[in-house]
Amino acid sequence: MSDSTAMTRRALLLGVGAAGGAGAMFAAMGALGLAPDAQEKAFVPPQPSDFALRGRGAAKVVVLGAGVAGLTCAYELGKAGYDCTVLEAADRVGGRNLTLRAGDRLTEKDGETQTAEFGEGTYFNAGPGRIAQWMVTMDYCRELGVPIETFVNNNASAYVYTRGMTAPARARTARADLYGYVAELLAKATDAGALNRRLTKDDRERLAEFLRRFGDIGPDLTYRGSTRRGFETYPGVTGGVPVGAPPSLSDVLAAGTGRALTMDFGYEQAMPMFQPVGGMDAIVTALVRAVGRDRIKTGARVTGLKNLPDGVEVAYQGGTIRADYCVATLPPHLLARLPHNLGAPITAALRTPVPVAAGKIGLEYGRRWWEIDDRIYGGITETDLDITHIWYPSHGYHSGSGLVVGYYNTEENAHLYGELSHRDRRSRALTQGKKIHGEKYRTELRSSVSIAWQRQPHIEGGWVYWPSHQGAFTLLQRPAGRVYFAGDWLTHLIAWQAGAMESARKAVTELHRRVLQTSS
Amino acid sequence: MSDSTAMTRRALLLGVGAAGGAGAMFAAMGALGLAPDAQEKAFVPPQPSDFALRGRGAAKVVVLGAGVAGLTCAYELGKAGYDCTVLEAADRVGGRNLTLRAGDRLTEKDGETQTAEFGEGTYFNAGPGRIAQWMVTMDYCRELGVPIETFVNNNASAYVYTRGMTAPARARTARADLYGYVAELLAKATDAGALNRRLTKDDRERLAEFLRRFGDIGPDLTYRGSTRRGFETYPGVTGGVPVGAPPSLSDVLAAGTGRALTMDFGYEQAMPMFQPVGGMDAIVTALVRAVGRDRIKTGARVTGLKNLPDGVEVAYQGGTIRADYCVATLPPHLLARLPHNLGAPITAALRTPVPVAAGKIGLEYGRRWWEIDDRIYGGITETDLDITHIWYPSHGYHSGSGLVVGYYNTEENAHLYGELSHRDRRSRALTQGKKIHGEKYRTELRSSVSIAWQRQPHIEGGWVYWPSHQGAFTLLQRPAGRVYFAGDWLTHLIAWQAGAMESARKAVTELHRRVLQTSS
Numbered sequence A, B: 001m002s003d004s005t006a007m008t009r010r011a012l013l014l015g016v017g018a019a020g021g022a023g024a025m026f027a028a029m030g031a032l033g034l035a036p037d038a039q040e041k042a043f044v045p046p047q048p049s050d051f052a053l054r055g056r057g058a059a060k061v062v063v064l065g066a067g068v069a070g071l072t073c074a075y076e077l078g079k080a081g082y083d084c085t086v087l088e089a090a091d092r093v094g095g096r097n098l099t100l101r102a103g104d105r106l107t108e109k110d111g112e113t114q115t116a117e118f119g120e121g122t123y124f125n126a127g128p129g130r131i132a133q134w135m136v137t138m139d140y141c142r143e144l145g146v147p148i149e150t151f152v153n154n155n156a157s158a159y160v161y162t163r164g165m166t167a168p169a170r171a172r173t174a175r176a177d178l179y180g181y182v183a184e185l186l187a188k189a190t191d192a193g194a195l196n197r198r199l200t201k202d203d204r205e206r207l208a209e210f211l212r213r214f215g216d217i218g219p220d221l222t223y224r225g226s227t228r229r230g231f232e233t234y235p236g237v238t239g240g241v242p243v244g245a246p247p248s249l250s251d252v253l254a255a256g257t258g259r260a261l262t263m264d265f266g267y268e269q270a271m272p273m274f275q276p277v278g279g280m281d282a283i284v285t286a287l288v289r290a291v292g293r294d295r296i297k298t299g300a301r302v303t304g305l306k307n308l309p310d311g312v313e314v315a316y317q318g319g320t321i322r323a324d325y326c327v328a329t330l331p332p333h334l335l336a337r338l339p340h341n342l343g344a345p346i347t348a349a350l351r352t353p354v355p356v357a358a359g360k361i362g363l364e365y366g367r368r369w370w371e372i373d374d375r376i377y378g379g380i381t382e383t384d385l386d387i388t389h390i391w392y393p394s395h396g397y398h399s400g401s402g403l404v405v406g407y408y409n410t411e412e413n414a415h416l417y418g419e420l421s422h423r424d425r426r427s428r429a430l431t432q433g434k435k436i437h438g439e440k441y442r443t444e445l446r447s448s449v450s451i452a453w454q455r456q457p458h459i460e461g462g463w464v465y466w467p468s469h470q471g472a473f474t475l476l477q478r479p480a481g482r483v484y485f486a487g488d489w490l491t492h493l494i495a496w497q498a499g500a501m502e503s504a505r506k507a508v509t510e511l512h513r514r515v516l517q518t519s520s
Helices: A003-032 A068-079 A136-144 A171-191 A201-215 A249-255 A282-291 A344-351 A411-418 A422-437 A497-519 B003-032 B068-079 B136-144 B171-191 B201-215 B249-255 B282-291 B344-350 B411-418 B422-437 B497-519
Strands: A060-064 A083-087 A105-107 A113-115 A148-151 A159-161 A231-233 A273-276 A302-308 A311-316 A319-323 A325-328 A354-356 A358-365 A379-383 A389-392 A402-410 A445-452 A463-465 A483-485 B060-064 B083-087 B105-107 B113-115 B148-151 B159-161 B231-233 B273-276 B302-308 B311-316 B319-323 B325-328 B354-356 B358-365 B379-383 B389-392 B402-410 B445-452 B463-465 B483-485
Touching: A060 A068, A060 A311, A060 A319, A068 A083, A068 A282, A068 A497, A083 A319, A136 A273, A136 A282, A136 A497, A148 B148, A159 A171, A159 A422, A171 A201, A171 A249, A171 B171, A171 B201, A201 B171, A201 B249, A249 B201, A311 A325, A325 A497, A358 A411, A358 A422, A379 A422, A389 A422, A402 A411, A402 A422, A411 A422, A411 A445, A422 A445, A483 A497, B060 B068, B060 B311, B060 B319, B068 B083, B068 B282, B068 B497, B083 B319, B136 B273, B136 B282, B136 B497, B159 B171, B159 B422, B171 B201, B171 B249, B311 B325, B325 B497, B358 B411, B358 B422, B379 B422, B389 B422, B402 B411, B402 B422, B411 B422, B411 B445, B422 B445, B483 B497
Parallel strands: A060 A083, A060 A325, A159 A379, A325 A483, B060 B083, B060 B325, B159 B379, B325 B483
Antiparallel strands: A105 A113, A148 A273, A302 A311, A311 A319, A354 A463, A358 A402, A358 A445, A379 A389, A389 A402, B105 B113, B148 B273, B302 B311, B311 B319, B354 B463, B358 B402, B358 B445, B379 B389, B389 B402
């Protein structure tokens, strides 16, 4: 269908809708061949208007929560012609997609309020910080015109530090040693005939060739170190000064660097990853612009939710709203506490997923010492200290300042930090990070902000985990009357914005199909 | 020393220099304590003026070649007060640092001329394309204000394709399978006691734990595939559809993907890498601005080089120039052909390094199908086809068009392509790439440009290799009379801009020390 034809048909339908109500509109759509195929299950990669072209709905929808799930619902429903209102308890939009900049205030449930005192241009992605290539988040960035840049999730020059090590090592060094010894062990076992029953002669030769590449082992199959370990002085006019001989095999195994080295092997964390230019909330800003800021009520905490025979009624701080349908995207543990008439099984289901604590601290420095002194440009230092990770920024390279994430931890460690005042979190994070980066890690600090997601009002958790994907998880995939549920918590992409978006797409697809079927 | 003191001293010295010549200036410098420490060997990380503060030289220097080595020489000498002239045979500056944009013409030694017909905003780094974190190139970008961004050198979503495979596989899939089977083989050999003499019980337990992480093998130590292989449909609301079971161990080994999977294990190629925003020639542009365009004569092919008792004389197309010193940065095989009076051993030394052929083709597409269809954002597909690599762009994500490097090959393969017309190179590259990406690789092509560095006038090679770092290599590190040599070819960083820069720093440091010592 050409654009002009589409315009004509849409103009016609809008006219019908305005004159004859939704029923007349949907009848006309069927006549024009625009009603969606009920068998159609999956979204095609989004292009502007893909969703809208499958038919338009005139129903009124109230969306609970202006996080990524809620905003995606309102955006997709809006494209399809729905009249949406989004209710958000906080005085800001975005939910866990939170980017803090100079002057931003962050209040915790017990009342402590921090104010970010960052310099111009510094930002802190307090929530999600990275996107995988295959995630639908990338499509929304493309569709909404949110510029993206590479997020460095793994850096051979970053450090690995475990309590089994006497000093931090570069990731490249730890990797060279582990791979070197693994190659040696397997090459020698193969050479000694230990695998002759499993491997043909061709297999053994090919394996040996791979192991030489993989471990950089010598012709005698022994690992003695390698230029892959890095250099004290890198090659230039001269051949460079390598960092020296590797520790013994026992010491390398005892260091326990395996978790750090394999952290990006999975499908969620593999390199490269991506981030919006200027802060993760660029996605929120673009969604809000597309939805229309006037459709979003902030400071509107929901206090009651009722299914009615012909619609829903939502009470909130400041009023009551009636609509044809509701999509509830609040965290399940908050929905479970909301007075509603959806029935006890729904409440029980909402109580099933377990909130997980998660915390981060943003440490702003007036000098990018990690680039200048350590030659680390982006990436993550992995450690078994309670800070778990140190993230270096993947943007603003070579600029005058920058923000390091001094911890990003979950569960026990997140509770440990979360129970401290910001001052004490900072102090603890600096004490730990100093073990890796030395005194400058403390002395050069300019400002900091920390977040404990389990203590964030209206959110109360980093994410949830499900004891099982049966039962409650399945029940909440279906609407309770006219109330649909959506959020990353209803997917297999928990803690990812892509989960929120995929769940939103599923909910609005089903809602839309129902509207079209009801109306035709 | 405060800035104002420095200003006063410098003003004084400049006055002395103007009135009394270089000798008087250097004598005054010694009196002021500014003469450099002769023991000082290495550069500190560059900061504006670091070099200049060690003393100023008033000598006249002619630099042969306006590639990265030549420009770095002129830049550093200029900061230290030298009067430099750069002679460049081509009608453009930059040497192998060559970025092609719409309208740029590229002529080869046999006379074929291509004109880039790229769209607005498309560029093709025909020469160097990436920078490692530890390289001095990064420091020059910082010092000269050249913005940098991440270059994706390794992408789990890119493909691996060898003639041992029936179809291309994602790098993540090939890696999961090789690592999975390696883990299985070593875990089982360990479990069967084959390593009991080498490993303690603690070692074996730690190794087993690492291998479980490394290979994602089951409790029975068997590799049966893993979500690390990727998905037909990635997880979302549902758990996703994995890509299926792995090939047999024999088939995985026969596929020969080891080279592809280990390509970034070394210190030169490890992730992350970097590139200047907008094209590699941003470095050249910044150097030229700092040197002063008026100091560079293009179209000035050098035709003779003479050491004189008190200076050097350089004949070039268009004139003759006399100077106190010369830094020759042309490729050694071209310097060897230049009439000179430096002696037969110098000619023999210059003939020792062997030029290496290297070629690239830039394929511009009007649709970023690798992002939209393949979900590949940057990175490199590795193959044993004669194209060797396919590079996807690490910038312009989600924009309307983009440029893929359709081959980047060397030696035999580069000769093979280099001997073809551009039309035939393109045809061959498309035929090969089509095996990986299908018909769109050919049908969606918009424009293309190819380069065979061995056929580039005034360059005649991608880079060189040295049969040995003794003899000729060592001889050319020293000046021949008043002629110094510099270039990546005189380093252990051949084919990297950092090599050119390091060599330039060495040459001008030695030249400067000589000037100061001669004059004091």
